[in-house]
Amino acid sequence: MSDAEYVERTFVALKPDAVKRGLVGEITSRFEDAGFKIMGMKMVQATDQLLEQHYAEHVDKPFYDGLAGFMKSGPVVAMVLEGVHAAENLRKIVGDTDASEAHPATIRGRYGHMSMDYADDAGRHYKNLVHASEPGEAEEEIEIWFEESELHEYDHSQDEHAR
Ligand code: IDP
Ligand code: MG
Secondary structure, eight states: OOGGGTEEEEEEEEOHHHHHTTOHHHHHHHHHHTTOEEEEEEEEOOOHHHHHHHTGGGTTSTTHHHHHHHHTSSOEEEEEEEEETHHHHHHHHHOOSSTTTSOTTSHHHHHOOOOHHHHHHHTOOOOOSEEEOOTTTHHHHHHHHOOGGGOOOOOOHHHHHOO
16 A cells, blocks of 8 residues: 555545634644644635636536626635645535535534525525535646645644644
8 A cells, every 4th residue: 555545635625614714723623633734824805807717617607707706805714734645535525516405514514504595596606614525626726726736745743643
């Protein structure tokens, strides 16, 4: 077995609602508690161009303008995390897209309860705190948000104890 088959990087963004609610530390702690290693982290004001790349699969959907408006409504905290099957495991910690269906032990389920139907019918932004890459899409998203020089290799106790 080689680490390379299991250990991967993934991209996570704390959306403007997480930042404005003061949940950056709380949510980041959950990733650290689960043993993920932070390789890069920065605050970013998203632009239309960046969001069109990041949400390329959603650009033509009816909710896209609302989503982009929400993602630009304040800074996001972008991060790259490393761990075993990081993308799949972080999606599990983040929880279902719709907070009303997300397990209460997940981030979206613990810090939210709103349904997407409610937000869409009420004409409100749908706020679900966190983005986490799908497996297979992480490296592409890391490239959209980060320069390689902003990512850091270093020894971390997780290398020994959480793998
Ligand atoms: P994900 O964030 O769990 O990967 P996706 O289906 O890729 O979910 O959607 C991306 C983001 O777009 C969601 O997190 C949510 O913020 C927003 N979104 C998706 N579907 C809807 C919708 O039907 N109404 C409003 N916002 C939506
Ligand atoms: Mg997605």
